Amino acid sequence: MLRSELRKLTTVRAPWLLLAAGPLIVVAGVTGLVESGGNVRDPAVQAQALAHAGLAAIITLLFGILAVAGEYRQATITDTYLSFPARGRVIVAKLAVYGAVGAGAGLASCGVALAITAAWWTAKGAALHLSAAQTWLTLGGSAAANLAFAVIGVGLGALIRNLVAAVAAALAWIALVEGIAGQLLGSGLARLLPLHASEALDRTNILGAGRLLPQWGGAIALLGYAAAFAVAAALTTLRRDVT
């Protein structure tokens, strides 16, 4: 089953073009940070630059959504279920494959983040502090966030099988809904929301939230969302007729 899922991925170009956008976001983001006057001698700014690798997780989220919702859109899901009538196991295989590829994409984004940050820091005559524990916690957390959002995407796309609806729901949540929900819930509960959890994991703080989970807590919360979506899909949409 894993081999078949891998072959599906390696025989089309679209998902790889999508994933290539991750490192591009990193390059643009770090460049923007420096050009807008970020102080390259400030260690906090260095961490902020590296944390752009975590922002690339929005791309692995879309990539994950393609796993199931994309198959419904192309109607290849029929063949998939004919090969594997146990539909829940198909989702588990996709979680594994897309999680692994998402993690790989995250590592690539981390590599690009390091390279572009090093290039700018050198250009501005500053030294990159690679020995700082914060550097590696940020990069490790960013790679983990890419993995986590890929598997969240798989679960979400399984639950909302309409590709356009799934992508719209994900983007609306990121752009709008979580911000409002966070204010309604108060910071104690808001830190459990997915974007807050991802900020805890990749140690950015773009939302400017007062309280975040510890880094490991962010990871667990995100994997919890992926599991919740996948289980909800297995209990509902996956059982529906394929016509």
Add this chain to the structure above:
Amino acid sequence: MELEVRGLTKQFGAVTAVTDVSFTAPAGMVTSLLGPNGSGKTTTLRAALGLVRPTAGAALIGGVPYQRLERPRRTVGALLDAAGFHPGRRARDHLRVLAAAAGLPDRRVDEVLDQVGLTASGSRRVRGFSLGMRQRLGLAAALLGQPGLLLLDEPANGLDPAGVAWLRGLLRDLAGQGRCVVVASHGLAEVAQTADRVVILSGGRLRFAGPLRELGVTGGALESAFLKLTAAPA
């Protein structure tokens, strides 16, 4: 291998697509599933494949439902419609994905491409394929696992006259090898030349199931029998 449909009923919301349909398609024969548009042919095939869940009754393949087949791809080959291809995937890669899923060697991919006459187009992306080529690719997918049961929904759609003649020979060969071949169709002339047995559906109900000769073997006689059997009851 045979297909046995027992008291199959399927409702989609308020619409009843199939009502209490029972028939058997035996091994070594071509059984034609005939009926006007919307008569329940496709729903019957999809229920047999475990894609839609019957409201009542069952469809059994060698005695078990599709979901319980140990090696579904090597037991049943299905062609449902000429969709279900990623437009950006090459024809050979489409089959390689299915071969990996079924645990079949890639050698089978080249064999079925050759069998359906697509060897020269194997490395083309499906988006450039005509309807007839998509049908051939779908047939190749159905044949991949050398299954004992073939369920084909309108396989002649989009084929040119030479392709239709080729398909007829292929179906006869497959039945001659002892396989059970079930073909949903609305092309009566085709049926008269290919089928051993006929199952006629209309309005989701069974109107006839039996050997073709009981309906009359010539095209004209089949047409009048078909029209009489599928006419809406007064």
